[in-house]
Amino acid sequence: MVAVLKGAEPFSLQGSDVGVLVLHGFTGSTQSIRYLGEELHSRFGFTVSAPRLPGHGTSPDDMETTGYLDWMGEAERALNELAQGKRKVFVTGLSMGGTLSLNLAARHPGLVDAIAPIAAPAGHLTEAFAEALALNPPPKRIPGIGSDIKAPGVKELAYDETPMACLREVSVLISLTADLLPRIACPTLVVHAREDHLVPPTNPTAIVNAxxxxxxxxxxxxxxYHVATLDNDKDLIVERVGGFFTEMARV
Structure with a gap:
């Protein structure tokens, strides 16, 4: 069994009959969304589920054996489990977790009542990301992409290296999800930093328009910056996402 890094464990918090699925990002871990999940539970009373996506929170070698179908499959499993006995179910997530929230809302409209994607890529990639995908011959690994954080001294629990095969996998997930955006009909709060060095601010506009x-x-x-759930605006995110979901729970 692969060892899970300390702080990267999945977590669940029992609360009301309203559930919130909280999803972490690509090469990251539940550490990046733990504060958000815990605050949504303690301040708003929601039942919270935060799964660890396959290949994450372990090692780049382990991640290399996984792909977008594994990550999407675990998100779906957690969604179905959370939905049991719940009056409403909402989904939020950071970065790729935000992309997965969009994907779930498009493909499972009967389960997802509202979403709040945070720093979610939806088709528009940074120049560096696109250049890495175009390298020929492609390297096995590229430098890690974690810890794009403005607050001094704050570090994301993420890999120092990114498996190139997984970078291609997440690009497929992003592209597939972008095509599904017109199918999303549930209430949506899109959250994005004006200065994000990984996911350009053209993405939230594209989501809203699609x-x-x-x-x-x-x-x-x-x-x-990109890892906003650990950054200076983390409490604003809690307040606005929690308030949005509370409002949607009353509908």
Whole structure:
């Protein structure tokens, strides 16, 4: 059995009959969304589930054996488990976790009542990301992409190396999800930092323009970078996401 890094463990918190699925990002771990999940539980009373996606929170070697179908499959498993006996189910996630929240909302409209993707890539990649995918011959690994954080002294628990095979896998997930955006009809709060060095700010605009929900909101963060759930605006995210889900739970 592969050892899980300390702080990267999945967690669940029992609360009300309203469930929130919280998903971490690519090469990251539940450490990046633990504060958000715990605050959504303690301050708003939600039942929270935060799975560890396959190949994450272990090692790059382990991650190399996984792909987007594994990550999506675990998110779906956690969604179905959380939905049992719940009156409402919401999904939020950071980065690739935000992409997965969009994907789940598009493919499982009967299960997902509202979403709040945070720093989610939805088709628009950074120049560095695109250049890495175009390298020929492709390297086996490229430098890690974690810890794009403005707050001094804060570090994300993420890999120092990114398996190239997994970078290709996440690019497929992003592309497939971008194609599914017009199928999203549930209330959506899109959260994104104005200065994000991994996911360009063209992404939230693309999401807002593509989905067909009647209730679409966009929250720009002015004091954070990509890993916003660990950054200076983390409490603002809790307040706005928690408030949004509380409002949607009353509908």
């Amino acid at each position: 989905i067909r929900a009647d209730d679409i909101r966009l929250l720009w963060l002015n004091n954070s």
